Amino acid sequence: MGKSKDQPDAGLRSLNHYSNRLPLWRYWPRQHLIPLIRYETPYLAWVQEKVRTPALDSYFAFTANLGTHTFFMVFLPFLFWCGSPSMGRGLVHILASGVFWSGFLKDLLCLPRPLSPPLQRITMSGSAALEYGFPSTHSTNAVSVAVYALGLLGSPESTLSAEVTLLLQTVTYVYVVSIVLGRLYCGMHGMLDCTVGCAMGAAIGLVQFHYGPAFEEFIVSASLKDISLLAILIISLVRVHPEPADDCPCFDDSVAFAGVMLGVDVSSWHFAEIWDGYPAGSIPYDLEKIGWVKTAIRLVLGVLCIFAWRTVMKPALLRILPPIFRTLEKLGLLLPRRFFTTASEYTTVPSNLKDHDVLPNFSEIPNIMATMRHPRRRAISVGPQSEADAYETLAYREKRRRESQSGGNRASPVAEDENKPNGTPVLSRKTTTLDDYEGMMGRGSPSSSGVDVSHNERLSPFPSLDPEQRDEEEVFSQIKKPRVRYDVEVVTKLVVYAGIPWIVIEIAPLLFHLIGLGVPEA
Structure with a gap:
């Protein structure tokens, strides 16, 4: 045979x-x-x-945080709660599209990052190096947001003064140049990665700027059938996401942002006409009536609601879903993904999983803030960090x-x-x-x-193996072995991240109104 x-x-x-x-x-x-x-x-x-200089090392390691999914996930809710839900939805669509399609290409082609050595990788987060390199998601995110922002600043509908517009345009250019050049400087990407990432970002930003208003109108006026078809389309895209050749976390990010986009669109549709006297899809907010103190309290309370949702729902789903998945597996109704352990192969999911999450655990916030305050706490890595490396x-x-x-x-x-x-x-x-x-x-x-x-x-710790096996053992001994991933984590992540916009758009505004943090009635 x-x-x-x-x-x-x-x-x-x-x-x-x-x-x-x-x-x-x-x-x-x-x-x-x-x-x-x-x-x-x-x-x-x-x-x-x-x-390279120590100052530039710190600068580019710090600014890289401003192009991550986590940064946007933490601050995007502020737009919804501070009177700009339309811009918030636009940015969610941009970032979800950028993260999903860049991750799609990464897992489709499985291209590595430029080799280290000779490059030295400078980062404040080790998780980014575990992904494939092509294209650069940081570049996609930064350019898409910049193109969209510059389009809004230059549009005839903009009510900002010329001075403020020029200032914001300058900040936008500095931001996008810092992110893209920083990926090259930090040894995380090559020119090919960043060029394709920038092209994808520009296309996504332009599409959102020109067609976003029409999609917004569709969302707030859609029928149940229309919104159901949109939800099915998003879930179907998650299902057809390519299987990578290595244990790469790109798929996790794609699932998370697919969930966020699903949640934003469905919640916006459901909540479109609940507030009388406000445009469809908006959330009541007026700085003059509420004031700065109540606004700050709203933001803090809203963020706490988001973390409470994640803290409660994630472990609950990881307990509830395995028996359901085992039943579906016996019926042949599951399509397992590579690198995910099926429910029949485990009894319980550990509660202390080391996650590669878009939204960090609440307990991780102090460490993240400390890192942001001290950009010199960067890591310089030389050598392979992932299976692709x-x-x-x-x-x-x-x-x-x-x-x-x-x-x-x-x-x-x-x-x-x-x-x-x-x-x-x-x-x-x-x-x-x-x-x-x-x-x-x-x-x-x-x-x-x-x-x-x-x-x-002479030097190998595996002298009894033939040269190819010896090389493989030597190189793989230098990288951290990926943790076990469980099939229920995909649905868990989709539900948890779809629920975050539900908290932001529906639950938090109602809570603000009930406890006196809403807009006072005339």
Whole structure:
């Protein structure tokens, strides 16, 4: 009986990893884009080395937080509660589209980030490095928001003065340039990632600016059938999200923001005509009548309601859903996703899951605020951080090994240095040539390389394995193993994040009204 095509020869798992896990129509474009990522990596490392300073490290690590999903999720509710629900819905549509479609492309093509080393990754959050690199979600988010904001500022309907408009436009340009350049500076993305991310963001922002008002009108005047079809469409998009080749959390973010968009649209439709005397879809607010103190109390109380919802609902669903999923699994009604453990394989879901969540736990807020106040608390990482990093490191090692055997390329400066007596390879801050940076590619850490096999055999902690297996064990020993993920987490995340807009649009305004924080009646 012939060997299954999904079972590569022993010792060659890393080389056949993507060809075995991806269909040809996904594998072919990936293989044609990989050389571009490898080609630009030494140049990115050279530029990073030339311009890096401690001050810029802190600045770009800090501003990266302003392009994350978490930042927008925490502050978007303020727009709904402070008299700008239409803009809030517009930004939700922009960000949900950007996060979903950038995550869709990431899991579709499974392209790694530029290799580290030679790049050094500077970040205040380690979770971003666990995702694929192409395209840059930070760039997509920043550009989409900037294009939408600039469109609103320049529209004839804008009532702002010329001075205020110019100030806000300047802030917007500084914001988007800081985010996009910061992804390059911090070694998190390459030019290809950021260029495609920017193009996606610009397209999403323009679509929202030109067609957002029509969609807004559709939402607040839709029939039950229309809103049901919209909900089915959003859930269907979650179902057809591509299966990644590696354990990548991109899908989690896509599910979260699909839930947020679902919740915003359904809640806005349901709540459209509840307030007499206000435009459909709006939430009563008047700063002159309420005042700054009550406004601040509204914001704090509203945020507490959001975290209370998440704190209660998430563990409840993780307890309720497993038995239901086991029944559905027996009936053959579930379509399991790769890297998610099915309900029949576990009894309970641990309560202390280490989440990659868009909205953090309430207990994590003090640490997040402390990090924001002290941007020098950044992490500088060298070496693979994810499965995608590890497989790309191994693939590039094999590429160099084959080139060395065929005599096509001269030995790299790093390999030559490793062959010197007592040579201990390090990441030097003095290297200046592209050859030096290219020589570092494929090295899994500052003190190892897969190019010189004999050198590897002397240093490897796995000397009994053949070279390919030894390389794989060495590289994968450097990355943190992903935690077990459970099938019920997908529905849990969808329900929890769909419920957040329900809290923001329906529950919180009613609560404000009941306890005297609403707009006083005339």
